[in-house]
Amino acid sequence: MNVTSKATIGLDHWGDILCLVLYFALTMGAGILAMCKPSVKDGIKGFFLAGGTASWWQVGLSLFASNVSSEHFIGFAGAGAASGIAIIIAEWNAIFLILLLAWAFLPVYMFSGVYTLPEYLMRRFGGQRLRYMISVMFILSTILAPADLYSGGIFIQQALGWNMYAGVFGIVLLAGLYSLFGGLLAVIYTDTIQVFIMLAGSLVLSIMAFIKVGGYSGLREKYMDAVASSPASYNDTNMYTNFTDNMTSKCGMPREDAWHIFRHPTRADYPSVAILLRMSIGGVFYWCANQTIVQRTLAAKNISHAKGAAVLAGFLKLTPMFLMIMPGMISRVLYPNEVACSDPATCLAVCGSTAGCSNIAYPRLVLGVLPIGMRGLMVAVMLSAAVSTLTSIYNSIATVVALDLWTKVRPVASDRELVFIGRVAVLIVIATSVAWIPVMQNADGGQMIRYITAVIGYLGAPLSSTFLVAMFWKRCTEKGAFWGFVVAAVCGIIRFVLDIINKRPACGEEDTRPLVVSMVHPYYFNAIQIFLGLIVSVIVSLFTKPRTNEQVNQPE
Template identity: 35%
Template sequence: MDLSLGILDWSVIGLYFLVVFGVAGWATWTERQGEESSVDYFLAGRNVGWFVVGASLFASNIGSEHLIGLAGTGASSGVAVGQFEVLASLILLLLGWVFVPFYVKSGVYTMPEFLEKRYSSTARWYLAAISIIGYVLTKISVTIYAGGVVFEAIGVSFWTGAIIVVGVTGLYTVLGGLRAVLYTDLMQVFVLIGGALAVTLIGISELGGWGALTASVPGSFFDMWLPSDDPNFPWTGILFGAPILGVWYWCTDQFIVQRTLSAKNVDHARRGSIFAGYLKLLPVFIFVIPGVVAYALQQQGALQLEASDQALPVLVGTLLPIGLRGVVVAGLLAALMSSLSSVFNSCSTLVTWDVYRELKPEASERQLVWVGRISTVVLTLLGLAWIPFMQNVSEQLYTYLQSVQGYIAPPIAAVFLIGIFWRRVNANGAISTLLAGLVLGGSRLVLELINGANADGLPSGTAIEWIAEINFLHFAILLFVICVGILVVVSLLTDPPAEEKVRGITYGTAEAGEVEADEHAEPAAVAAADEDGALGSAAWRRVDLWLTVGLLLGVAALWFYFS
C-alpha cells in the first residue's frame, strides 16, 4: 500500500484530527458538568439518542478488514462476501426487538453482568475473561497495527503512526469515556462513508457506468448465493452458520452492545439498532464494489494489482485526485480510531465492572471511574507490546487466531439466545455449554493448525481430517447444535433455576426488564429506561415496525438483485 499525498491531502488529514479533538473535547466537557459517576463515564449517562447509538454501532464495527479486506475479497471473488454485511442488518433487528428490552430494562452495565443475573457468577467470570483476553490479543493489537500500516503508506514510520493512533484515540477515550467515543463515532461515520463513496463513484464512472462494470466481470462476481460446496461462502453456511456468529457479535459482545446500553430508553436503543441495520446495507456498495471495480479496471489494463488486498489503495492512488486522497486516508483513520476507541472503552468497562468491582464491591463512584481510566492506559500499553510478537506470527497462523473468535461464538450465542426464550435452562447447563464449546472450538483450531503445517496433512478419510477441513460456517452450525443439546440436556437433568434467575429475564415470566436493578446502577437512569413501559411506547413501536419492514424489503431487494 503506497499512497502519494499532496499538501491539500495533508491539510484534509490535519483538519480531520482537529475536528476529532474538537468533538471529543466537547463531549468530555459535557460529561464533566456535575459530579462524575460510573454511569456517565461507562454508559454516557444512559441518555443517548437513537441516531448517535446507530451511528456508533456502525462506526465501531467498521475496521481495517472492511476497508481493505472487503475490497480485496471483492476483487478476487465478487460480492458474495457482502452477505455478512447484509445479514448483519437482520441480526441488528434481532438485537433491537429481542435482546434490547431485557438489556436496557435490567440496568446492567455489561454482558457478563447480564449472564450472572440469568445464570451464575461463574458464567459472568467466564465471559469477562474470554472477552478481555480476546480484545487484547486481537481487536486492540490488530487495530493499532493497521493504524501503523496506514501511516507507513503515507510516508510516516510504522511505529510513529501506531503511537499517533494510540495517543489520539487513547487520550479522548481516557478523558471522555463512552460519551466521547459515541460522538466522535458519529462524526467519523460521515468521513468513512464520504471517502468510500468517492472511491466507488469515481471508479464506476471511469469504467463507463454500472452497465459497463457488470459487463466487464464474470457473472459469478455478482452472485451472493454460491454453491454449498464453495470453500469460502457456501449458501448453506451463509444462511445457517453466519447468523450464529452474528448473534454472538451483534447481540452479546460488549464491544457492540454497550452502545445500546447507553440509550435513553428501550425505544432509542431499538431504533438505534434499526438505523444501524440500514447503514449496514451500505458496505456492499462502498467497500465490496470498489474491489470489483479494481478487478474490472485490471482486466482493461487500466491498473495492476499484485495482490487482491491492494484493490483499495491502488484505486485511490490511480483514480483519485489530490485532496480526495486525503479524504480517503481520513476515512481509513476514522475506521481504525472508531474501532479502537470502542474496544478501549468496552474492555475497560469489563475490567472495572466485572473484575475490580466484583473484588471490591464497596468501591466509590470516583474509584470506579479512575479504575476505568487506568485500565484503558494499561490496555493501550498491552496492545502496543503485543504488536512485535504479532509481526513475528505467520499470516496463516494469525488468520487462525482471528478465526477462533468464530469458534467461541456458538456456545455464547446458545446460552444467551436459549436463556432468554426458555426459563428452564439453568447455570449448570450454561457452564457445561460454555466449557464444552471452548474445548470443541479449541480442538478445531488445533486440528486446523496441524493440518496446515503438515505437508501430508491429517490422515485422509478420517473424522479428524473432516473436522479440520469443514468450512468454518458449517462447523459453527454443528457446534451450535451440540451446544444447544448440552444446554438443554444438562439443564433438564439438574434442578430448575430459582425464580429470581428468570423473572423478567425470559419471555413469558413477566414483562421484559422487570428485574431488580443493580445496586450500583443510577436510579435516574433505570427510571428513564422504564418511563415508556416494558417494550417502549406504542407510537415509537409503530414507526419502528414500519422501519423494520422497510429494512427487510431492502435486504430482500439486495438478495434478489445479487442472485
C-alpha cells in the first residue's frame, strides 16, 4: 500500500505562526469587548447568565462549541482510526436530546427562575441535600474527565514540539482568563468566533484528506489494509475470549466491522443497543440536566431564541462523521506506523503512551496534509475548540460553587463575594484536573473518547434518573429522588474505581479483571444504574408523603 509513512512535526514557518497569533488576537479582542459590556457588570445574572441578552444564533453556536471541542476532534478521530464509524450513533442521537431540552426541560427551568440545576431540584423537592450532592457530582466529573486539557496539550505537543504539560498550562491560562474575568457573555462571544474557524478549517482539511486518499471508495479499500509495519505478534488462541474480545482491534489490525454503524450487542467495542440505551436515557443528563449546556440556553433572550438555538446546534451535530471520524480513518491509512502502532515500546516513542496512539490521528493529519499557513489555522482550530469548552465548563463551575455551595456557608454573601468565590473554585478545579491527566492518558486502551464517555456515564447516570423523575412524575418525593440518586451514584463510583485499578489487558494477555468489568460494557452498566435509580425513587416515593401541586415549582 502506497502511503506516507510519517507526518511533518512542528510549526516552524512564519505563515503558520502568523495564523496562530492572529487567532489569539481575534479571540482576545472578542473577550475584551464582552468584558466591557454593561451586562457583565450587572451582578451575578450578568456574570453567570450574560444578562439574558444572547440571540438564538449565538446560543446555538455556543451550545455546539461547548460540546464539540478538541476532545471530540482528538477522541472521535482516534475512535475512527482504531475502530471505524460506529461512534457516530452517539452524535446523531444527541440531536433528539437537544430538542428535548428546548421543548420539555427548558420551559420548566425558565418558569422556576433558577440560575443552576441544583437550585431547580431544591425548589422542586424542598430541602438542600440533593442540591449539594449534585453540585459535588458535577465538579467531580469535571476533575475526573479533563479531556479538553489533555487533547489540547496533545495538539500543542505535536504541532509546536512543547512538553505536553507546557501546552496544558498555556490553554489553562487562556481559558481561565476568559472565564474568570469575562463571565458567560465573554464565553459566548469567543464561542461564536471559534465555531466559524473550527467548521471552516475542519471542512478544508476533510476535503484535502479525501482527495489524498482517493475519495470515499479509496478510504473503504485502503482502511482495512492500514496496519503498522511491525505490529505486535499475537496468537488468536491466547486472546481473551470474554465480552471484551472485540473491544479493540486485535494487535493493531482494523476491525472487521469497522464500516458498520450498528454492531453486535455483546461482542463489539461500541454495541449499538448499549449506545442507544446510554445516549437516549443517560444522555438526558448531559444535554438536559448539565449546567454547562443548560446555562447557555438560560442566557437566551427568551424561550423562542432558546428553541432556535437548539435547532441550530442539532443541525451542526450532523457534521462529525465527515469532519472528525472519517478524517481519523484517513490518518490511519496515511500514517499507519504512528496512528496504528500496537507495540507498547513503539507507541511510547511515538506519542508517549504505551496503550496506543490513535489519539494523535487528527494532529498527524493536520501536520501531514495541509499546506503552510493552513496548518497554523488548524492548530488554531483545535486550540479554539479546547478553549471554548473549557471556558464554558469553568464558568459553570464558578456558578455552581458560588450559588449552590457557598450560599450555604455564607447566606448573606454579596454579589462581589460570590463572583470571587466562583473564581477561586475554578483555580482549584484546574489544578486537580491537570493532576489527573496521567491517569486518563493510559486508561481504557489509550482511546480517550472511550474513557470519557464511560466516566461521564458513571457519574451522570444518577443525575439522569433524578431529573427524569423530577420532571415527569410529580408524585416523586425528595426522599425518593435522594435515595435513587445515592444508589445509582454508589454503583457508578464503585465501577469507576474498579475500572481504574483493573487496567484493560494488552493484546494477547489474559483478562483477569472482575466479571462486572470484563463482561458488562460501560454503556450497559450506565443503563443499569439509571433503572436502579428510577426503581428506588419510585418505591421510596410511594411510601413517603408527596408535596402539593403548589409546592412543586413547575408548570402543569
